[in-house]
Amino acid sequence: MSTDDLIFDVRDVTLRFGGVTSLNNVSIQQSRGEILAVIGPNGAGKTSLFNCLTGVYTPQVGEIIFHPSQDQSVSIMGRLPHKVTQAGVARTFQTSRMFNALTTFENVKIGVEARHKTGPIGAMLHLPRRNREERESDQRTLELLAFVGLEHRMNTLADSLPYGDRRRLEIARALGTNPKVLLLDEPAAGTNPSEKLELTDLIRRINQEMGVSILLIEHDMRLVMSLAERLYVLNFGEVIATGPPKEIQENPAVITAYLGTTETEGVSG
Amino acid sequence: MSINERKWPLGLDKDDLRLAVTCFFGGLLLAVMTGPEGNLSSPGFAFQHSIFSSHVYGFVIFGLLLGALSVTRRKSKMGVWELPVSLRLVTVKEKIRTLTNTYPAIIFGVVAFIALIAALLVADFTGPLVPNKLSFGQLLHQFVNSRTYGYISIAEAPLVIRLVRTRLKKSTPAQGSIFSSNVATVIYGLVGGFLFALFADPWLPPRFRWSYFTFGGPSNNAFFHHWTTYLWIVMGGLLAGRYIFVKTSDIRRAKTQRFRRPRAEVSASTRFVMYAGCLFVAVEAPKYLNAFWQSTIYQQIGIFVLLAIGLNVVIGFAGLLDLGYVAFYALGAYTNAYFTGALPIHPPFILNTFFVVPIAVIVAMLAGVLLGLPTLRLRGDYLAIVTLGFGEIVYVLISNLTSVTDGAGGTGPAGGFSINLPGIHYAWSAALTGDLSYYYLLLGFMVPILFLFTSLNNSRVGRSWAAIREDEVAATSLGINPLKYKVMAFAIGASTSGVAGVLSSAKLGALFPSDFALQLSIFVVILVIFGGMGSIVGVLVGAAFLNWVTQYLIFHSFIDYQDADKFMYFGALLILAMIFRPQGLVPSKRRVREFEDEEAGLGSADALGTAVEGPLS
Ligand SMILES: Nc1ncnc2c1ncn2[C@@H]1O[C@H](COP(=O)(O)OP(=O)(O)O)[C@@H](O)[C@H]1O
Ligand SMILES: [Mg+2]
Numbered sequence: 057m058s059t060d061d062l063i064f065d066v067r068d069v070t071l072r073f074g075g076v077t078s079l080n081n082v083s084i085q086q087s088r089g090e091i092l093a094v095i096g097p098n099g100a101g102k103t104s105l106f107n108c109l110t111g112v113y114t115p116q117v118g119e120i121i122f123h124p125s126q127d128q129s130v131s132i133m134g135r136l137p138h139k140v141t142q143a144g145v146a147r148t149f150q151t152s153r154m155f156n157a158l159t160t161f162e163n164v165k166i167g168v169e170a171r172h173k174t175g176p177i178g179a180m181l182h183l184p185r186r187n188r189e190e191r192e193s194d195q196r197t198l199e200l201l202a203f204v205g206l207e208h209r210m211n212t213l214a215d216s217l218p219y220g221d222r223r224r225l226e227i228a229r230a231l232g233t234n235p236k237v238l239l240l241d242e243p244a245a246g247t248n249p250s251e252k253l254e255l256t257d258l259i260r261r262i263n264q265e266m267g268v269s270i271l272l273i274e275h276d277m278r279l280v281m282s283l284a285e286r287l288y289v290l291n292f293g294e295v296i297a298t299g300p301p302k303e304i305q306e307n308p309a310v311i312t313a314y315l316g317t318t319e320t321e322g323v324s325g
Numbered sequence: 326m327s328i329n330e331r332k333w334p335l336g337l338d339k340d341d342l343r344l345a346v347t348c349f350f351g352g353l354l355l356a357v358m359t360g361p362e363g364n365l366s367s368p369g370f371a372f373q374h375s376i377f378s379s380h381v382y383g384f385v386i387f388g389l390l391l392g393a394l395s396v397t398r399r400k401s402k403m404g405v406w407e408l409p410v411s412l413r414l415v416t417v418k419e420k421i422r423t424l425t426n427t428y429p430a431i432i433f434g435v436v437a438f439i440a441l442i443a444a445l446l447v448a449d450f451t452g453p454l455v456p457n458k459l460s461f462g463q464l465l466h467q468f469v470n471s472r473t474y475g476y477i478s479i480a481e482a483p484l485v486i487r488l489v490r491t492r493l494k495k496s497t498p499a500q501g502s503i504f505s506s507n508v509a510t511v512i513y514g515l516v517g518g519f520l521f522a523l524f525a526d527p528w529l530p531p532r533f534r535w536s537y538f539t540f541g542g543p544s545n546n547a548f549f550h551h552w553t554t555y556l557w558i559v560m561g562g563l564l565a566g567r568y569i570f571v572k573t574s575d576i577r578r579a580k581t582q583r584f585r586r587p588r589a590e591v592s593a594s595t596r597f598v599m600y601a602g603c604l605f606v607a608v609e610a611p612k613y614l615n616a617f618w619q620s621t622i623y624q625q626i627g628i629f630v631l632l633a634i635g636l637n638v639v640i641g642f643a644g645l646l647d648l649g650y651v652a653f654y655a656l657g658a659y660t661n662a663y664f665t666g667a668l669p670i671h672p673p674f675i676l677n678t679f680f681v682v683p684i685a686v687i688v689a690m691l692a693g694v695l696l697g698l699p700t701l702r703l704r705g706d707y708l709a710i711v712t713l714g715f716g717e718i719v720y721v722l723i724s725n726l727t728s729v730t731d732g733a734g735g736t737g738p739a740g741g742f743s744i745n746l747p748g749i750h751y752a753w754s755a756a757l758t759g760d761l762s763y764y765y766l767l768l769g770f771m772v773p774i775l776f777l778f779t780s781l782n783n784s785r786v787g788r789s790w791a792a793i794r795e796d797e798v799a800a801t802s803l804g805i806n807p808l809k810y811k812v813m814a815f816a817i818g819a820s821t822s823g824v825a826g827v828l829s830s831a832k833l834g835a836l837f838p839s840d841f842a843l844q845l846s847i848f849v850v851i852l853v854i855f856g857g858m859g860s861i862v863g864v865l866v867g868a869a870f871l872n873w874v875t876q877y878l879i880f881h882s883f884i885d886y887q888d889a890d891k892f893m894y895f896g897a898l899l900i901l902a903m904i905f906r907p908q909g910l911v912p913s914k915r916r917v918r919e920f921e922d923e924e925a926g927l928g929s930a931d932a933l934g935t936a937v938e939g940p941l942s
Binding site: 138162 | 915
């Protein structure tokens with residue numbers, strides 16, 4: 057891994073909720089273009105980490121730097137979530153959060169449009185920029201729907217999509233924001249084996265064809281092993297191991313955390 | 326044996342009973358509300374007349390029918406009652422089709438009869454004003470009315486057409502039947518327009534006489550002397566043409582286009598015809614009203630519709646509950662009073678009211694932004710309380726800042742609209758009755774506002790509002806700044822309210838703090854909810870309807886009616902509406918889906934408490 061081209065640089069982050077420490081002194085580095093996975097048992101703090109990376113929570117200690125490109129750096133600390141997205145970080149959620157009453161097309165279009173500029177005046181008066189942006193976002197939305205394989209579902213309401221399609225829709229919507237890095241929170245949870253294969257393929261294509269770095273939380277070890285170049289293992293809010301999948305699988309601390317011997321051992325290990 | 330275990334006949338249950346009883350009393354309530362004039366000095370007399378009038382029976386029958394229908398619908402939805410195909414609630418069109426195709430003439434006759442009764446009821450309710458519809462004799466007179474024939478024709482026409490078509494199809498091969506040809510479509514359109522003219526033409530004498538339908542009729546009021554007659558016929562022809570155009574182009578389009586953008590359900594040309602028709606009615610109809618309604622349509626209906634359209638942006642589009650909406654209305658009104666020199670403090674220069682409008686927009690908008698920025702971070706219920714407080718603050722200020730606003734005594738006369746250009750001098754008349762100039766001015770403001778708000782709702786901004794309403798966390802994750810869009814909605818709503826304030830004060834002249842009390846805010850919220858949050862058409866219709874009811878009750882209520890009583894009736898109406906149509910009179914499509922989602926346990930349709938709290942997972 058080349059340390060000079062990082063996309064995410066998380067340094068010594070600690071996040072507390074009252075007495076609960078969700079993240080304790082967590083440091084994570086992701087290289088540009090990398091597919092990086094974060095694994096760990098339930099309650100380990102994976103989602104909390106995502107929320108810190110997207111500005112939803114601000115950690116009490118530490119620093120999170122995002123590099124949209126090699127010579128730019130943006131501090132995520134204290135930045136509002138929508139600003140973080142605008143800087144180039146997109147995410148999906150562990151439990152699906154679609155705009156259920158809107159169609160598939162509209163869902164993705166909202167993602168695409170979010171970075172456009174048309175304001176209320178332009179929208180009301182149909183100024184030229186509004187018309188141009190409408191055309192552009194329609195075009196881009198269709199491209200993205202085709203990319204994730206949902207163009208035939210364009211006019212379907214989001215809530216009448218099957219579960220696997222909903223996952224893909226959420227990914228398309230997030231891609232609409234033109235991210236540099238995409239954070240996926242358990243994208244394969246609740247999908248069936250064939251959908252898992254499609255999803256693996258989709259994530260790989262996003263990474264390779266669109267050049268988007270991927271940060272992935274996933275429980276399904278097969279999926280993680282086939283995608284990720286490197287893993288971080290969280291347990292009780294601490295990074296207990298990092299490295300390529302092969303090594304991780306044999307790491308005793310990780311095995312202990314997952315097999316769940318006594319809790320204290322897991323943390324101290 | 327406990328009550329719970331008692332067997333109900335036919336698989337009915339308690340909820341069915343409740344539904345039926347609600348419908349019945351709903352009908353009774355409507356009867357009381359619209360009953361003949363009465364007064365408290367001889368309540369017995371009024372009561373007797375209210376009980377024994379045909380009018381009351383009409384409503385009671387209506388209530389009973391509605392109850393039976395609702396129960397049937399509920400039971401068939403639950404699958405308890407297996408209804409024959411003909412009675413299932415499909416679309417009316419489909420129903421008629423299955424009826425005429427599968428059933429013999431008897432059932433067809435029954436449907437025709439029901440349609441007849443329905444047409445008679447509609448004709449009765451909308452018929453010319455008979456002061457007290459007390460006797461059956463008078464009811465009979467109602468039925469000897471051209472309008473009644475119009476309604477009957479319209480109710481029966483589809484059946485007759487259908488019948489003729491099926492009968493003919495039996496003898497000739499369906500292919501290329503002249504009844505489905507384009508020529509026939511045009512004829513249908515023309516005849517439809519003619520029928521519409523027949524019952525809609527306000528010039529038509531109230532009592533039916535054949536001689537009115539000849540070209541050289543007995544007076545200038547004869548049917549064919551009116552350009553409106555021809556206009557409706559042309560409209561019918563246009564509609565038919567549009568139908569043919571859409572039918573043929575739809576076939577073409579379906580063949581060629583692979584990617585289709587989600588298409589609006591109503592095509593652009595239909596919409597154009599509809600808009601043109603509505604505008605025509607809005608311009609023409611008031612001319613035929615009597616002096617009372619001509620003044621009412623501005624002050625009591627028009628202004629409120631404008632207010633509701635503005636508040637709809639806040640409640641319906643952005644999903645924020647604003648209970649201090651009247652404050653912006655007051656700001657607009659007092660801005661006008663200030664700049665036209667009606668307040669004790671004097672402005673640097675006196676302005677024509679036309680120039681006050683943009684100032685009022687800016688003032689109200691600024692107030693909206695100033696109130697919104699700190700408060701819109703709050704969750705729904707807190708926001709409601711804060712806005713409520715703001716409304717009260719403004720109210721107290723204008724009541725007590727006597728040196729600025731003249732307090733409860735009322736201001737001096739605020740200036741009205743006028744044009745003073747070289748060669749053109751025109752002043753809008755502040756006459757209280759029988760003058761429509763302000764109404765047309767209001768229309769001039771309203772029509773552009775309607776178009777602007779519609780395109781706003783169908784734009785990036787409108788979709789962002791929808792996203793925030795549905796899932797604020799997800800919207801934020803896409804880079805939408807919720808605070809910005811909420812403040813935007815607040816400001817747009819506020820400025821509309823400000824415009825309404827200027828318009829209202831220009832006609833009213835003197836302003837009193839009591840015109841800007843809390844009740845008004847709540848009333849406008851009711852208008853929006855009743856009409857259908859988020860639906861511009863719904864809010865328009867709902868607001869106009871409810872305000873019409875208020876005024877109608879002044880003349881038609883059986884109990885001695887006071888203006889404040891209207892809230893009692895609104896309460897009743899709102900309860901009925903919430904039971905039967907929680908999504909509003911003409912709901913927006915997005916909103917309907919949100920309601921369905923909520924019933925299915927997905928997301929929340931609660932516009933008034935959007936913020937999603939708790940750990941994000
Ligand atoms: N908003 C919050 N308030 C309080 N505690 C929280 C909050 N968010 C997360 N936590 C706590 O942080 C810990 C980690 O949770 P989470 O990040 O959701 O775990 P994971 O995604 O790895 O299953 C849990 O103990 C959880 O209770
Ligand atoms: Mg999680």
